[in-house]
Amino acid sequence: MIKNIIIMLSAFVLTVVLPVLPAHAQVEQLTLRVDGLACPFCAYGLEKKIKKLEGYKSFEVLINEGKTIMDWHADKTLDLGAIHDAVRKAGFTLRGIKGRFVGMVTKENGKYMLVLPSPLKQRFYLYEEVALASKTHGKGEDEKDSWKHGHEKEGMDEALTKPSRELLDRAIDDKTVLRIVGSVHGHKDPVVPPSIGIESLEIVSSAGNEGNR
């Protein structure tokens, strides 16, 4: 009897609980490209500031590569401004953020967005550098605002290549959970959600399971 209950519980976990887990991973990992990291002793300030970030789970500083890798708590949204401030207050310059995100895709006003599951519901515009090509998406002019980009609404309609749009359309229809790796940046207009420049995309769970891109 007990053996049967264990088997049933195991089956429940494997079939119901585990497929749901990735949807809760949301912002999984962030890699910060930090300039000015010259010595381990100075990097302690970065440790202090990163540990105060709401969402910080663990971190690793790679001084020789000028990178800081952070694992992120599943139930926390991503505040790019807070990360930028943390690096600045530590005495360094944040040059870029690359992230690994998990969520579902939606389409709003013709634009594709990655939406983190409830209760966070944080949204990210999706784009590809190759699709944007020469479209205006200017970076902030001064160093302080380099992580904030302009957001040209007119030029963002085709921010993704056709194959990607088709794949994301199917993902929307199938309610597919995707894992996306790419650079993330904020915008000068704080109302505009941050954007993720897709570098790789992986299907985490869906009825059709169409594999990686």
Place this chain on the structure above:
Amino acid sequence: MYPLPLSALLILVGLLSTPVLAHEPVFSLGPETIFEGGFGIEVEFEFEDAKGEQLAVMNYEILYGLKDNLSLILKVPQILGREVGGETERGLGDIEFRTKYRFFKRDTLGAQNKVSGIFGIKVPTGDDDAEPALGTGTTDFLFGGSYGYESRTWYHFATARYRFRTESGSRDPGDRLFIDGAIGYRPWRREYLEWDLVTLVEMNTEFEFKDELRGVRLPDTGGNIIWLGPTALLSYRNIMFKGGAQFPVYENLNGNQDSSSVRVVFAAEYHF
């Protein structure tokens, strides 16, 4: 009353040029500031032997990062022993408060260029009536600037400081100018949470103007000294040990003054 030997005065004021903060030179100041909201404490032992006079001081320093580019530093010197002509004194020296404002910084991958302005004030908390004196009896102001380059392998610094010394009674001690340079090398490019060693060669040039007594310049005061010597910085995470020795490679003192022979510093610094 000013029977204070001039060489002793020179040495005591010289101690006020000592350092704090991260990878800055051991015998000078660099452009480094501590991170915003960060605290640091440093305990620093100094010893100087200048022909017949020996001086040992323990400096206690507290620093705070008001902003990432603005640090405040309080230095309290405890003179362990000052021996002049067979007389020895010990006690509190002159307390110094210093600020450092980094007004330029350029970060690149694994390197920083930065320039800071320095302002400090030393108050006469040391007993200048003691024999020998524990303080100069003057309120001094320090102005300066420091440029520094730090990379994963090489370091270099250039610092200029001017110490303006007020009058004390009928005596007006000569101002002092410090021109410092240092070159550092990291033999192993260690990662965070590993021991990290930086070795440096530091050169410090000191120019001291003559003292005046009731408007008359004293001939046996002032002069120039160039110090040179190796130093090292050894750190792990938020703890740093540093130390070194310097020797006078050039000395041109006015009149009849004892010359210096060596100065040594050992320090431990902790950030939190």
